[in-house]
Amino acid sequence: MAILPTGYGKSLPYQLYPLVLQAMGEVTSKVIVCCPLISLMKDQVKRANAFEGITAAYIGQSQDKENILSADIIFGSPEALLSSEWKDKLNDLNITVIVIDEFHLIATWGQNDKDSKLAFRRWFGEIGELRTICPGACVLALSATCTQKAKKRVMKVVTFKADHVSIFISPDKRNIKYIVKRVTNNTEMSMTWVVDGLLELGKLFPKILIYCKSISDVAKIFDYITDEVSEELRSCVAMYHSETEDAIKETILTSISDPQDKIRIIISTNALGMGVDFKNLSNVILFGPPNSMLDVVQELGRAGRNGERAVAILMYKSHHLSQCDEEVKVLYHTLECRRISMMKPFLGDNDLEQLKLDIGDHTCCDICQQKCTCKNCALLTLEKLLTGQDFSSYQYDEELSDTSDEMSDEIIDDNKSDFEP
Structure with a gap:
């Protein structure tokens, strides 16, 4: 094994x-x-x-x-x-x-x-x-x-x-920072910051993968973002699920490994996952958590595979947690380090104690950042967008830039996996 x-x-x-x-x-x-x-x-x-x-x-x-x-x-x-x-x-x-x-x-x-x-x-x-x-x-x-x-x-x-x-070997990826954000029950309102960022940065918008729990949410977010931007910027947004045409799937899969590809935002169900090379992806959003911690770690792990700093934002609405395992609920509600909470189901006692000794700065999670006293916590581009920071001096190479925060959402139409057997 x-x-x-x-x-x-x-x-x-x-x-x-x-x-x-x-x-x-x-x-x-x-x-x-x-x-x-x-x-x-x-x-x-x-x-x-x-x-x-x-x-x-x-x-x-x-x-x-x-x-x-x-x-x-x-x-x-x-x-x-x-x-x-x-x-x-x-x-x-x-x-x-x-x-x-x-x-x-x-x-x-x-x-x-x-x-x-x-x-x-x-x-x-x-x-x-x-x-x-x-x-x-x-x-x-x-x-x-x-x-x-x-x-x-x-x-x-x-x-x-x-x-x-x-x-x-532990599935913990130290280069990924975890941020939990509860959002309102209005799906569109919870994505206004993404639209604002795309309008401001255009094709320099950081490449992100947004995972949703249902095809309905994928379509809703896709329609909202593309309706709010110009025709030129609509080509920067794509959606992927089990019913997506094969030609479109191939285009999206190709774009994932190219950090400068025109597709900047991919909205997907868990149909986009196992076996895909995500090596150049530094930003992942979970719009509603999977039901098990195992699937949470799998989806968050799409980010940062190249070893560079990455950020994963866990957005959720009040009802999103109702079907989740208890350990997932603890992750979203904990007041302690989220990395520790996430790794508890995977690590033995000794490994968990060692992990506690090894972490505890602003690059770990939103809670660790709140406790940080350096007064100079660097943020990656996606975090800056989330917190509404100024982008007047933004440059394309955002993955070398800087890394924090929280979010909330609406009724899930379908909790079933969207994998394609």
Whole structure:
């Protein structure tokens, strides 16, 4: 079980494994990778096939099953891998490694929730059956974030033994500053500062990703911002969700890795997430929190992947927290350091105590800034916009600039995930 931050090369072990086997003369061994999304499979297959001597394919890529079965690495969703159509075929292969990518989804997608709602994708909860199909294979479970509670659930489902090897690096990203802001129940009014900033800075507006809990909120914010700016500036705003046209999705995905692309504001559901390269993004807004702390950390972690200073603003309306886990409610209401509150579900006691010793300045969170006595707290551009500061001397390179604050919102039409299986 490996819990490692994005960019640590979690995929390399199973990508290189076939080459090691070939060098040892074991040419019949296969790797199967259980993967949650088609977009992720496409990306991983492309990366694996880039290695000379390795072949990779995913179930659903073509109707040619023999071509898929001949690959060294076979990707598939749990629904596909556990289907009657594929179980027998996998049973006939010499599979020596089972990889479970994004294994935390076993706990978040694969089980009924506390209100007895059915699991979003129940086959994640049955993933342990792969061990029965491939009894001789070892398991590599990979994730960037997993709470202590979810980890126990996963170990039970996948039947990990007590002496399994566990590799863990904290999901805490010190370069991200966290700010909570309660806003009014009027969605449009809560975004006036974004419109003001776009009107003032134009195409120099800092690139931001705004996550919403529903497609309805995405459309509402998109319509409001584009209605308030000139036709030229409307091209700086885009929205992304499961129903967005593929061509528009590709344009947005390309813009994310280019800090100078004309698209400056992306308003999205959680459909824009796993497997996307956010390395040049320094600003994220959550317009309403996800229900679990695991998903909160996942979405906030889209910012600052390049190691530069970043800011994450957690905006919420009074009703937004009603469906959230208790630990998420604590994060939004705490009077202590938000980073400590956020990391409690992920860290053991010793790591948590060390974290408390390591932090406590204005770049940590809005609460730490309030307690800061330096009298010279630097702000990133998004914070300056939020607090209405003057921009007469603004320059494009805002990520090298400076970093604080709070926010509130309206009825959510749909709390379901907008991921695309």
